[in-house]
Amino acid sequence: MGVDVGGSSIKCALIDLNTGAFASERFSTPTPAHDSTEALLTALATVAANIPGEHAVGLAFPSVIRGGVVRTAANLNKAWIGQPLAELAGRRLGRPVIAINDADAAGHAEVRYGAARGVPGTVLLLTLGTGIGSALFIDGRLVPNTELGHLQIAGREAEKRASGHAKIAQGLSWDAWAAELNLVINEMHALLWPDLIVLCGGITEEPGKFLDKLHCEAQLCVGALRAEAGIVGAAFATKISSAQG
Secondary structure, three states, X not given: OEEEEOOOEEEEEOEEOOOOEEOOOOEEEEOOOOOOHXXXXXXXXXXXXXXXXXXXXXXXXXXXXXXXXXXXXXXXXXXXXXXXXXXXXXXXXXXXXXXEEHHXXXXXXXXXXXXXXXXXXXXXXXEEOOOEEEEEEEOOEEEOOOOHHHOEEOOEEHHHHHOHHHHHHOOOOHHHHHHHHHHHHHHHHHHHOOOEEEEEOHHHHOHHHOHHHOOOOOEEEEOOOHHHHHHHHHHHHXXXXXXXX
């Protein structure tokens, strides 16, 4: 099972790890992002209960995750910092849980099944949602927990400029938002020189409104799995953990 905790909703589904396709209906519930840790765990249990069984759970979470422990909480209740997410969620769900950064999960999905499949060299994936998440791969291997959305670019955090939320909150036109996104991706390119940059998140469902306005030396594309990449990549994380174990 893949579970993706986003800024506005928690989504889950069973995933066929051979193909990356959904093997069940997708279920969702609102994310109590700034409520107590207990409230979020309850929401997790509520949405996961739609899929009975003992399936291992991959849990994509908007935080740096190290050893199953939450280390940052930019868009969550700060009480999450230091909490053993994998352990707490596993106890609540009654299933084994692997916790992973949400952008890293989306990256795994695109590298394994989507737009970056078979792409050599350096791949940078950006999730453009409540904030900006980043996932960095070198020849298919993840560099975990990059936090490039918090880069300072001309005096402002990248995600304050060019996240999906920033476009809505600031009332930016597509042209104005694309200009901000150009600043962000070119600053990241100057630091990392990726061969491919993959853009994901709900806002990328309308690529015709912005993609041709972006200009970068790296190849640019929209993710093949779009807003579902987090769920798929979270499920795939259970396979990685099993292989490593």
